[in-house]
Amino acid sequence: QVQLVESGGGLVQPGGSLRLSCVASESILSIIMMAWYRQAPGKQRELVVKVTRSGTTIYADSVKDRFTISRDNAKNTMYLQMNSLKPEDTAVYYCNAVLTTAQYWGQGTQVTVSS
Numbered sequence: 001q002v003q004l005v006e007s008g009g010g011l012v013q014p015g016g017s018l019r020l021s022c023v024a025s026e027s028i029l030s031i032i033m034m035a036w037y038r039q040a041p042g043k044q045r046e047l048v049v050k051v052t053r054s055g056t057t058i059y060a061d062s063v064k065d066r067f068t069i070s071r072d073n074a075k076n077t078m079y080l081q082m083n084s085l086k087p088e089d090t091a092v093y094y095c096n097a098v099l100t101t102a103q104y105w106g107q108g109t110q111v112t113v114s115s
Helices: none
Strands: 004-007 010-012 018-024 033-039 046-052 057-059 067-072 077-082 091-098 103-105 109-113
Touching: 004 091, 018 033, 018 091, 018 109, 033 077, 046 067, 046 077, 057 067
Parallel strands: 010 109
Antiparallel strands: 004 018, 018 077, 033 046, 033 091, 046 057, 067 077, 091 103, 091 109
16 A cells, blocks of 8 residues: 655745645555556545656646656655746645556645735
């Protein structure tokens, strides 16, 4: 079983930046795909960005050119750099890992964009 722990959320003003981290309990080289999802109050969870083991990335249109996903294999960590944040980016952000037999979720980290 893979454990995922997110961190880095918080309160930021519109136009600000945050970097989220997701630390996995095992080597992320064994994980087929990792992703960030988010869920705003009263809305369904939605995909923010995903990255495959080979490095292919797919971003939601709403975050393209503002968010950047990266991986540090040596630290078993995935990052989400979020720039030019907007109030509509406010949500709980979840880390997701997909293996051949199962997928796993972190506990989530709150991101609030407000003045």
